[in-house]
Amino acid sequence: MEKLDHWAANYKALSEPLRIRLLSIISTAKDICVCDLVAITGVSQSMVSRHLAYLRNSGWLHARREKLWMHYSIAKQDDEMAQAILKALQQHGPLSKQINIDLANLSKLGESASGC
Numbered sequence: 262m263e264k265l266d267h268w269a270a271n272y273k274a275l276s277e278p279l280r281i282r283l284l285s286i287i288s289t290a291k292d293i294c295v296c297d298l299v300a301i302t303g304v305s306q307s308m309v310s311r312h313l314a315y316l317r318n319s320g321w322l323h324a325r326r327e328k329l330w331m332h333y334s335i336a337k338q339d340d341e342m343a344q345a346i347l348k349a350l351q352q353h354g355p356l357s358k359q360i361n362i363d364l365a366n367l368s369k370l371g372e373s374a375s376g377c
Contacts, residue, residue, distance in 0.1 A: 271340070274315060275346070279304060279308070282302060284316065284321060284322075285360045286298060286367055287334060289351075291335075292334045294332050295333070297370060302366075320336055322336055335347065
């Protein structure tokens with residue numbers, strides 16, 4: 262895939278606000294279960310799972326199964342543009358009111374995170 266096409270696909274994957282929220286949460290949490298993402302975002306499990314699958318298929322996320330639940334982490338990014346996007350999200354994501362709420366919910370979940 263040509264670089265420009267790859268970059269366009271990366272940006273397309275980020276064209277949905279929930280996907281940006283999920284990336285922000287996962288980049289902070291490092292590794293998190295779907296059920297915890299549902300609790301943090303207040304979005305249905307089916308919608309969260311659908312957007313996680315899109316991000317995984319786009320190369321943003323790594324998924325691993327633990328018993329019945331899927332856990333997600335940020336996939337290693339070899340592309341400098343993707344690395345820059347993740348860094349910008351970590352630095353500037355908290356400027357978003359919704360991402361601040363999500364990160365506060367993540368913090369509250371803390372030790373009570375179910376890990377499903």
